[in-house]
Amino acid sequence: MVMDLYNYWMVIVLMMIGFYIVIVQGNLIKKLIGLNIFQTSVFIFYISVGKVDGGTAPIFIPEATLYSNPLTHVLILTAIVVGIATMALALSLVVRIKAAYGTVEEQELQERDLQC
C-alpha cells in the first residue's frame, strides 16, 4: 500500500517541506526556494496522475500499445512556465527590495519600516 503509492507520499512530503519553509523562513530568498519546492510537488502529483500502469512514455512508437496520459504532461508544462515566470518576478522583486532596504530578512525589513 505505502510502496505502491510512493510517488504520492513523496508529493506530500515535498509539499509540506516547501510549505513549512515558506511560513517559517524569514529570508526572502529562502522563502522563494520553499515556494518552488511547493510548486514542484504539484508537478510530480500531476505526472503521477497521468501514469497508466504498463504504459510507455506518450511518444509514438510502432510496437507500443499502451501509453501514459499525455494531457497531464502538457498541463504541467504550462504550470512550469507559470512557475518560472513567478520565480523570475519574485527574484527581481527581491533585488529591488535589497536595493531599497539593504536587507532581505523579513524581521529587519519590518524594523526598518517602523523606524521611518
Add this chain to the structure above:
Amino acid sequence: MLNHLAILQVIVPLLAAPISLLLNKARLAWLFACVAAVATFIISALLLYQVQQTGTITYDLGGWEAPWGIQYRIDLLAAYVLLVVSTIAMLVLFAAHTSISVEVPGDRQTLLYVLYLLCLAGLLGIVATGDIFNVFVFLEISSLASYALIAYGRDRRALWAAYQYLVVGTIGATFFLIGIGFLYSLTGTLNMADLAVRIPALGASKTLYTAFAFIVVGICLKLALFPLHLWLPNAYAYAPSIVTAFLAATATKGCRLSVDSPRLFGVWHSVHYFRAATAEHFSRSRFGGGFCRFPGCHSTAQYQASFCLFQCRSDRLHDYRHGYRHNTGAAGDIAASV
C-alpha cells in the same frame, strides 16, 4: 468576424500589450492602450447583445470540440461581467495618464500600460473561458501582472507588499492547481460544463471533498476573503492609485468572485445536492445565484472604482476599511451562492 468575438475579447488586449511595449513612448502607449480598451469594451457590448439575441455562445479554440479542446463559453452572466470589467478598465485607463505621469518615473510608464493590458487580458480570459485549467492560466497571467503593477508604488513598502502578495497568491494558485488535478483524476475532463455533468454522477467521496477544499481555499486566498485577506490592505495602499482603482474594482471583486464563484460554487452546489441533482437543477442554481448576486457586485465595483479615483491619497486605514467592506460583500455573495 462576429463569430470570433469570444476569442477577440481576450486576444485584443493580449496582443495590444506587446505592441504598446514596442511604441516605447509613454503618451503613445497610453493612447494605444486606450484604443485597445475601447475595442475590448465594444467587443463585450457586442457579445452581450449577441448573447441576449441567441443565447449562450460557445467557441471551440482551433476547431477542437468541447470535452477535448478548450472551449470558450459566454452565457448571460459572463457577458455582463465582461462588460463590467472592460468598462471599468476603459474608464480607469482614461483617467490614468494624469495620475501616472505624476506617480511613476517617465522611463517606466510604458511598461505600466503593458502590464495593465496583460492584467485586463487575464481577467477577461477568466470570465470567457469554459475550461478549468485555462482559468488557472489566466488567473496567473492577471496575477503576475498585478504583482508587478503593485510594485510600481512610489513608497518602498510597495515592494514588500507586492512580495507578500506574490507569495500568498502563488500558494493560492497552487492550491487551485491541486484541486484541478484531483477533479481531473476523478472525472477525466477539464471542461466546466462537462465537469458539472460528471461530478453529480460520482457521488460523494473524500477525493471530491479534498478537491473542493483546495479549490475554495485557493480562490479565497486570491480574492482575499476574510480571514485570508491580510495581503490586501498593504498591496492596495502602496500601489499607484490608478492600479488600486483598477484592481479593487475588477481583480479581486467584480471578476474573480462573480466568475469563479458562480461556476465553481455552482459545481459545488450540485455536489451538495448530488442525489437530487439534475441538469435543470444545476442550471437554475447557477443562474439564479448569478443573477441575484450580480447587481450588488456591479454597483459596489463601480462605486469602489469611482471612490478610489477621487480619493487619490488613499491611506492605509481607508484601505483596511475598504478591505473589510470588500470582505463583507464577498462573504455575502458566497453565502448567497451556497
